[in-house]
Structure formats: structure tokens, C-alpha cells
Amino acid sequence: MIYTMIQARMGSSRLPGKVMKEVVGKPLLEHIINRLSFCKYVDKIIVITSNESENEPIVNLCERLNIDCFSGDENDVLDRYYKAAVKFNLNEQDSIVRITADCPLIDPIIVDEVIEKHLENDYDYTTNTLIRTFPDGLDCEVFKLSILNEMWNKATLKSEREHVTLFIKNNPENYKLGNFAQDRDLSNFRWTVDEKEDFILIKKIYECLYDDEKIFLMDDIFKLLDDNPSLLKINDMYEQNEGLKKSLENDEILR
Secondary structure (H helix, E strand, O other), X not given: OEEEEEEOOOOOOOOOOHHHOEXXXXXXXXXXXXXXXOOOOOOEEEEEXXXXXXXXXXXXXXXXXXXXXXXXXXXXXXXHHHHHHHHOOOOOOOEEEEEEOOOOOOOHHHHXXXXXXXXXXXXXXXXXXXXXXXXXXXXXEEEXXXXXXXXXXXXXXXHHHHOOOHHXXXXXXXXXXXXXXXXXXXXXXXXXXXXXXXXXXXXXXXXXXXXXXXXXXXXXXXXXXXXXXXXXXXXXXXXXXXXXXXXXXXXXXXX
């Protein structure tokens, strides 16, 4: 089976409560869950959050949507993934798709293509971020349960516990890695939500493209941006991957 685990929490330092901010009448997390429900390879969606009381709105949303939810350690996100896998009885043949809740434009077609490459080549870990060609915010990672168990046992750096798959990227020689890329390099586009301006852009995209009857995809967004180039200026002052860079600057050995 293929389990998609969406990591989500309310305690963002740059944009608190972002996953529950509403666009077109629904919180961002609900939009992400809905978009991932269109993936043909995904068998089950699980939201993993932290056990801090501020995350109760996330738990309540999952209950309302009948989506499984797991609450775990606030800082050790890798431990959250591992214990969620234990709770929901994943087995060695299962794979996990990791999605973060700051990606409200996640494209189910791209997710399926990453999963397909992972399964066809029997990779330990497959992503579209080793060599980036997709916009920031369409990130997808797939890994075997056995690899999650190994990361949980071996990862010792604080950054490796916070950024779930960083241990693999730090030790690529030990794993069979796959990267899904496209011919066009579109990695300079920022569609993630970390700052107020990011949310403003996402809100405008949803207001223009959202339709209850069908889902909009990456190419639909680019058509909108081509027709409205001023939208690109809304969040163009920010660099990519600020969170990871901050973690690496403050890294330490935990175990």
C-alpha cells in the first residue's frame, strides 16, 4: 500500500497557523488533502502533527473530514513519522509519500509520477527535489517503510530529526535513489507558504482557478501567471528553503 503522510502544525515561526488559514472558504490543509485524494496510487492519507495543544484545530479538521491523524513529538518530526507508521500498522511492503502542509498547490499528477518511478525502479527513496526542476511547493518524496525505520534508528543530527529525509541526502552512497525531473527547469518559482506574501499569492491563485467540480494543475497555474505576470512580484523577495538553512546553521548531535 501507498500511505501519504502530510506533516502539519500550527506553530510556524514566520506565519503562525498557516495550515488553517482559509482560501475560498476552506483551510489550506483541507485543500491539500482534497488535492491528494486525486492521486491514483495513494491508498490512504494520514496527517501527522505535534502533540502541542495549539494543534487541536488540525486534529478537529481531520475528524471532520474522516482522515486519520497522529500527534507526536514537536521537534523530532522523524519520530512522528516512525510512530505514525507503527500506529497504523504499516508493513515492509508499504511505501510512504511525504508531503508538507506548506504546499497547498501540490499536484496529484506529479505525485503519481514520482510514485510510479519509485515503484517501477524499486528505489529506496524517490523525489523530485534532488535535482530541482519543479516549482518550490510541488515537492514530493517517496520512501520504503524499511528506509524510514533505518533513518529513525541512525539519524543523530538535530537537522536530520527535524527534516525527515535529510539523513538519506547526507548518506546517498548507502541508498538507491531516484529523481523525477522534467525538461523545463521551473525551480525558480515559489509556490510554498512560509511568509505572508506567499499566502497572498496562493490565495489569489485559488480565487482565480478553484472549481468545486475539478482540480487545477501546474499547467493551469502557469497559464494564469503568464496572463497575470504581476502576481509573480508578490513573493519574489524571498529565497528558497529558509527553514532548512536555519536548521543547518543551528545543528547539533542529539543521540
